[in-house]
Amino acid sequence: MPEKKTYKITHNRKWCKDCGICVAVCPKKVFEMDHNGRQAIVNPQDCIGCQMCVEHCPDFALIVEEVSHE
Amino acid sequence: MKLDALRSERLPNIWCPGCGNGIVLRALLEAIDQLKLDPDKVVLVSGIGCSSRAPAYTAFDNVHTLHGRAIPVATGIKLANPDLTVIVVTGDGDSSAIGGNHLIHAARRDVDITVIVFNNFNYGMTGGQGSPLTPVSSITTTAPNGTLDRPFDLVNLAAGAGATYVARSGIYFTKHMVDHIRKAIAHHGFSLVDAVAQCPTYFGRFNKKGSAGQMLVSQKDWMVLKSVADKKTPEELVGKTVIGEFVNIERNPAQSGEAPKEQA
Numbered sequence: 001m002p003e004k005k006t007y008k009i010t011h012n013r014k015w016c017k018d019c020g021i022c023v024a025v026c027p028k029k030v031f032e033m034d035h036n037g038r039q040a041i042v043n044p045q046d047c048i049g050c051q052m053c054v055e056h057c058p059d060f061a062l063i064v065e066e067v068s069h070e
Numbered sequence: 071m072k073l074d075a076l077r078s079e080r081l082p083n084i085w086c087p088g089c090g091n092g093i094v095l096r097a098l099l100e101a102i103d104q105l106k107l108d109p110d111k112v113v114l115v116s117g118i119g120c121s122s123r124a125p126a127y128t129a130f131d132n133v134h135t136l137h138g139r140a141i142p143v144a145t146g147i148k149l150a151n152p153d154l155t156v157i158v159v160t161g162d163g164d165s166s167a168i169g170g171n172h173l174i175h176a177a178r179r180d181v182d183i184t185v186i187v188f189n190n191f192n193y194g195m196t197g198g199q200g201s202p203l204t205p206v207s208s209i210t211t212t213a214p215n216g217t218l219d220r221p222f223d224l225v226n227l228a229a230g231a232g233a234t235y236v237a238r239s240g241i242y243f244t245k246h247m248v249d250h251i252r253k254a255i256a257h258h259g260f261s262l263v264d265a266v267a268q269c270p271t272y273f274g275r276f277n278k279k280g281s282a283g284q285m286l287v288s289q290k291d292w293m294v295l296k297s298v299a300d301k302k303t304p305e306e307l308v309g310k311t312v313i314g315e316f317v318n319i320e321r322n323p324a325q326s327g328e329a330p331k332e333q334a
Contacts, residue, residue, distance in 0.1 A: 015081050019088035019270075024283025055244040056286065058092025059082055060073065 006067045007047040011039070015061040022053035022062060075099050075109060075129045083127055085120060086194075088282020090267025093241040094188050095124045097265070098159070101251035102130075112155045115144040117169060119161035120195045121188030121267075138168030141176045144183045152182070155255060162189040163201035166222050170202070177231035177260050180321060184254045185262045187224060190269040198272025209276040228262040229317045235261035236317040241268065242289035243313065250315060259321040266293075266311065 009030070018039045023031045028046040031039060031053065047064065054062050076099060085091050102112060112130045116122035118137035125132035135143045140158045148156045158165075165173050165187050176183065192210050193199040200210035200217050203224060207216040228236045235257040239247035247265060254261035266289070268274060270282040279285045296314025299307055 017082065017087035020281055020283045021088060021286055024281070024287050055096065056093055056241070057096075058085065058089050060076060060092065060096065 003069065005049065006045070006069075007049045008065050008067050009041055009044050009047060010063040010065070011041060012061040012063075015059045017059055019058065021056050021058065025052045025056045027052065073099055073103075075102065077127050077129055080127050084123060086269075086271040088268070088270040088285070089120065089194075090190060090241045090269070090286070091121050091124060091188050093244065094121075094186070094247070094265045094267055095127065097241075097244055097247040098124075098157070098186060098251055099128065100248045101255060104248070104252050105255060107155055107255075111153060112157065113144075113147055114157050114159050115140045115147065116159045117161070117164040118195075119164045119193070120190070120269075121159060121161035122164060124159050124188070138164055138170075138172065140164065141169055141172040141183070141185065145176060145179075145181050148181060148183055156183045157255065158183055158185045160185060160187055161194075161201075162187055162191065162203040162224075163193045163199075166202045166224060166227075173262075174227065174231040177228050177233040177262070180232060180234060180260050182259055183261075184251075184257070185260075186251060186254075187262065187264050188267050189224070189264055190267045190273060192269055192273045194269045194272055198269070198276060204273075208273070210273070211276075224262070224264045225316050228260075232260070233262050233317060234259035234319050234321050235315075236264075237262075237315045238264040238266065238311070238313045240266040240289040240293050240311075240313055242286055243293070246313065253315070253318070257318070266313075 030043045030047050032042045034040045054064050114125035114130050114132040116125045117140040140160050144156045144158045191204050192201050197211050199212045202222045204217050225236050225238050235254050237250040239250050251263050254263045268285045274285050293313050294310045296312050299312045
């Protein structure tokens, strides 16, 4: 059985404006708004690398890359 | 995808949280990246407005012109140096109200430029006034009880004026948008892409459309692909916006007219 792919989510806090679009478009609920209304990555292990958050981020603040196991 | 053309030192951008312009800008950069254009041969021309800030975040040559006058400047650049790929980045008010005449006449002349309209249904930069693309009965700063006037159908306007490539896409459908912007840039002749974005700060707040994320995802409900819409009756399409490619015709050299030979 092939090993489950894992992805590294890089979040640029300086560019992020906490608009919540990544929370709305993520199919796996990787992101969440915390109690201060700030974007937080809560379930990075669930990421399937679909790039929805990356393509919809208006502030270019997210990068999702596959982690290679070698 | 590597965003080589993005000027990272200028970010974060000035747009409000949840603004759709950044998504259209990314789609535009990706389309240019896929076409493998020489970055020195691409010129972005913009007018005034939120959307017209977009070229400042790219490493391409860009001209920031008067309100509504981006298309005449782009026409001049294309005539002076036909080797350049000229792309006009403009907003809905900029292109359809103040620059409306320039838009239809550039389409009539079939100038080989690409117009990307960042359509957020209002004038975001000045405080959410109604634009010619604001839907009927939407609340804006200038129409607190709802807009009475009917909006332009930008796609049919451009098609009627003689544009040879016209498409519409939404920011939720990023792959669809990249495809159509890429085809528009590669097209020989006047091409227009109506990129439906969002303004959660004014249009969304006045009309109770919810958060930026809810506005974005709601495009799935009120947008219909053209291939699906063709099979539906007009009654089923009330309140829906059709996205896809509407006009794609090869430029006819006999009709467009070749430049007269210089007299010896």
